Amino acid sequence: MTPSRPTSHPTTHSDGHQSAPPVPPGLDDGPIYLDYNATAPVDPRVAEAMLPHLMTHFGNPSSGHAYGEQPRAALTRARAHVAALIGADPGRIVFTGSGSEADALAITGVVLAHPDPGAVEVITQPTEHPAVLETCRALHRRHGTQITHLPVDADGLIDPGDLAAAIGPRTALVSIMAANNETGVLQPIADLARIARAHGVPLHTDAAQAAGKIPLDMAGLGADLLSLAGHKLYAPTGIGALFVRPGLRLEPLVSGGGQEHGLRAGTEPVALAVALGAAADLARADLAADGADRLRTLRDRLYQALDEELPGRVYLNGHPTRRLPGTLNLGITGLRGTDLLAATPGIAASTGSACHTGTPQPSPVLQAMHHDTDRATSALRLSIGRWTTPADIDQTTQQITASARTLLNRQPATP
Template sequence: MNSPGSNSASPNTTGDALAGLDAPVPAGLREGPIYLDYNSTTPVDPRVAEAMLPFLTEHFGNPSSGHPYADRPHRALAVARGRLTALIGAASEEVVFTGSGSEADALAIIGAVLTHRDPGQVHVVTQATEHPAVLEACRALQRRHGTAITYLPVDAHGRVDPADLARALTPRTALVSIMAANNETGVLQPIAELAAAAHEHGALLHTDAAQAVGKIPIDAARLGVDLLTVAGHKLYAPKGIGALYVRTGVLLEPLIPGGGQEHGLRAGTENVALAVALGTAADLAQHELDHGGPDRMARLRDLLARRLNRLLPGLLTRTGHPDHLLPATLHITIDGAGGDDVLAATPAIAGATGSACHEGSREPSPVLLAMGQGHDQALSALRLSVGRWTTPEQIERAADAIAATVDKLTSTPATRGNKTANRQ
């Protein structure tokens, strides 16, 4: 592997990189249940951990210092920023490292509104199925400053209609915040169209792209967005590092004022090790995107859907849009079986019923309710997301385990016997 301070690419791979199996398997995945919760968080890629380690143990200097101990950290920070900007189609001066995706969302939304003399006269538009980090930032503005917030509806597929946005915009609208990909359903929003509509009315467009970056090609300039959020732990980097793309010329009020780091938008001495981790993860993600990564994820997702449909005929309904969908996300509802009950009774897999931010709640997902699902159907949801180390063999075993659990939860012994006979 090349040094994180180098400008050359870091993936230590050959041939078809996205067999996925050429990447060393993290120790945490070598035992335990089959991991199908990559949307919640990704394991840290061992190559990412290796790249960041020298900046925890050896290259400890403050990158802003003026002596030799700062040289390697300073160079590594610049290289990491360049690698991330290459992944998202930005310039190096347009990326601000943050402590998380949620912080990046807050900086984008609150920071944009606070540049106005009277935030109480500002209007912000978002959507009903947004991530809690966006929704709570909007609510904080409304609570603290009286900022007006409009929540756009979504259709049955979970998508915002650009015409609805156009109707919601007013001369007071300063910001529109619509996520690129939903963290529960994987549904992709028409971001370029939404950005164009926002700009026609002089508003900025922010997109939380935490679930999309690295999984599908993202080009901030081509999308026309003004602000874009990245979260490291969705990208095989550690938790505690994120980034915000800030288009040149966009003004933000910093939430953490101080010493002027990160172009004056996020004070505090940079965590060079975590920035290196994110930059390395971005480099690996670009390599996978260039070598068929999305297609491999989609094949695994569809294999899982087909096998579950075969094992549980007539019981499954897929959620989301048939075309505009993340390749790694399968969201389903199972007739007659609660999602929490299925997961609790299937220790062979680690999955989710929705956003990790809502896990532990027995209430139906607000995302699914906004899409028009009924209470019982929403409680029957399962979100199964594949990733870098998922194999076809694991997919088959996972489907078999889920089907066996659903049989127990939904069938009498007699009907279970008939179903089993029919599957032979």
């Protein structure tokens, strides 16, 4: 295996000059990293921003003395940075311990705010992240909450007409992710939100994969609740955020001292919040500098090159255009994704959600998209990020092609 030696791509600044973002040390030696949807390396600039709040500004932001001033101001700035990334009011941002916790707070918070959680319904879809699906299952198991799953088509998209037909007087919440973590498919959130609002029902969207990769604006999106995960944005794990529309009542998951607008008790992890804020600010700048176009170009280059090297065998999972710029979910006819990855140790990628790694069953996402078992088990998710280079793409093409040909040649000839 030949280790990848990442070369930073240039970033264009407002004054026209270019500089390369520093490469995380963990990428200096090792396989080519194409698993950014699972987690992104912490950007060294993010680590630098949080360091003073680990070593120097240690005070409790709720303290009234001098040691609380810097942490309190840092939280305010971090909230503003996160809000700016999604076009929201900073006062509506609640910091959480993860994207999964943000999902749980949104969904459980709305349902438990009702006097009888067993009398209400949550509408979602079968291709959601486990953080949403398992939260819904827990509500049904513990409280009898009705859970309705809208179908998706072969591209993984919801038909807004299905939501209009399903929503009713018992519906307390609609929860549909903005971008799928396996296929990158982008759901029509604005259309779904308009339907939900017409029925007086709030809509939650898990935007963990979408934030920082595509432009998001709460006014245009129309969602009432939106979840973020720090480690998808080049911040550390252990921090997330939830946007909450004004006037929407939630029951907190953790009660206590009233932090985070009374929705998430516990002394705030200032360093982690600062990291998320810094990551959001960098992501906003990257989007403004056409960072999404760079990822899209690399993604398409990879798919086209593999298709040329393995003619007639490579196919796309997901919508051809309505998907994240850096996500490529594909299959190679006749090969299992796990076998292909095992034969290609120079590439760090996955066969689907990192939450299902090691599970022998086919991807539930692809099965919900009406793909058969062979197609669902052949899936390979290649997700591109900030430090992926054209050279990485070319090496990936060579390595996957070589492994695929070797595996195909080992198969017995068809009589």
